[in-house]
Amino acid sequence: MTTPQQDRQLLEKLSPSRMLLPVAIGLGVVGFMFWRSYKPGDLAPLAxxxxxxxxxxxxxxxxxxVGYMYRxxxxxxxxxxxxxxxxxxxIWELASCVLPSAVGGTTVATFIINKEGIPLGKSLAYVMATAMLDNLYFVVVVPFVLLLAGDNLYPTEVLESGLITTLKVAFWLSYVLTFIYSGLMAWALLINPHVVKRLIMRLFSVRGLRRWRRRAWQHGTELVWASAQLRGNGWAYWSRAALSTAFVWTARYLVIGCLIAAFMxxxxxxxxVIFARNLVxxxxxxxxxxPGGAGFAEGAFPFFFRSFAGxxxxTNFILLLYRIAxxxxxxxxxSIFLPRWVGRVFGRKVAEEVMAS
Structure with missing residues (x-):
């Protein structure tokens, strides 16, 4: 169990004051892009x-x-x-918004579920299961995306900028690493976690990686704990979990296409093709x-979707709607759900302190 001090540290990560920086960065970048690009008549498609x-x-x-809640x-x-x-x-979504994209909301998800009265081991197992399924969705969908988009997977703007090689390497490196990681997680959670733990420890015994050996040992131990909680769940459990994962991520990648279709x-x-480019x-x-990829999300958006948005x-207007949604x-x-949750779980006094921080 976490200590009261650890609880407060985690809650501070979600405090309202942390929302100011990503909002300022994101709106600042969008405002600059509008200022630089606006010409009279550009917004005529709104009519x-x-x-x-x-x-x-x-x-x-x-x-x-609703799909996330069901899952x-x-x-x-x-x-x-x-x-x-x-x-x-x-609150998980809030954490994803106020933490860097590379970290994401999963760092506090175990804490949130544990505070709902579920033992720490099971909370950790459930978060690991969602992470494994999310990664497997990416691994499975990419081949279909390649068939769907073909040569249009990478935007023309990137081809013209000379960054296409870098983008391709980043995309395929990410795919290979996700494939390996999700495969190891699936093997550890569903078959034999001890083999995976030993593999991880051997990997981080290599010179240059030893500095992370302690964290690797902790991660391997967590996989063993999580596997013990999840093992025994049958086909029905995992098939529903996989289908709900496919549902929510497909819906997530449909948003940009729907917004563009509203005006063009x-x-x-x-x-x-728009759906496919979402993955890249x-x-x-x-x-x-x-936090939340603020600035990066806005800056990269035109490279991938301007050719569809006019x-x-x-493009900047659709980007603004996308970030709002x-x-x-x-x-x-x-910001509405957090104080209610903190008040329910920790009491009104703690809720007031968190909102004031």
Whole structure:
């Protein structure tokens, strides 16, 4: 169990004051891009907007979040109620927004689930299961994306900038590492964690990696704990978990295409290419060091989607809507759910201290 001091340190990571930096960075970058690109008449496509597609965006966001809630409730073997699942997902999303993309919300997810009354070992197991499934989704979908997009997977803007080799190397290196990591996690959680732990320890016994040996040992031990909690769950458990994972991530990658379709004519083939580019776009954001990828997400967006969105100004407008729908919205929802959750779990006094920090 965590100590009160550790609890406060983790809660401080989610304090409202941490929201100011990513908001300032993100809106500052978008504002600069608008200032640099705006020309009279660039926003003319707004007059021909298709409101139905905007409703589709809202529907996709809603069903995605319901899918997340269903998944965490199912993976936790219904030890979480629907209300607890809502709180967990909203605070998890908040953590993803205020922590660097390379870290993500999973660093505090175990803490959140544990504070809902689930033992630490099981909390860790459930978070590891979601991480494994998320990685496996990427591994499985990429081959289909290649068939879907073909030569259009990488944007023309990147080809012209001369960065295409770097982008391809980054994408395929990320894919190979994710493939290996998810395979090892699946083997450890479902078959034999001790073999994987020994493999990890041998790897980090190599000169140059020994400085991380202690952390590697801890991670291997956590895999053994998690495996003990998850082993014995049958086909029905894992198939539902996998299907819900595929559902929520597919919905997540549909948002940009729906937003572009709301203002620009988009064929189904083009919609598929936009979906495919989302995967490459997300790989680029993994290197972001700012909270929630603020600044990186805005700066990289035009490289991947301007060819579908029309003028630079329209691209920036769609980018702003995208960040509102997938980022700022969850900062607002998180700031609403966080004090209620802290008050329920830790008491009103702690909630007031967190909100004041």
């Amino acid at each position: 021909d907007a298709r409101p139905l597609w905007l409703l589709v965006v809202l529907a996709v966001l809603f069903v995605r979040d 965490i409730r199912h993976i936790s073997e219904k030890q979480l109620s629907w209300r607890q699942s809502i709180d967990v997902i909203m 004519p988009v064929s189904w083939a083009t919609f598929g 776009y997300k790989v680029v954001l993994l290197v972001a060091i700012t 003028s630079a100004t329209m 997938t980022y700022y919205l969850y900062l607002v929802l998180g």
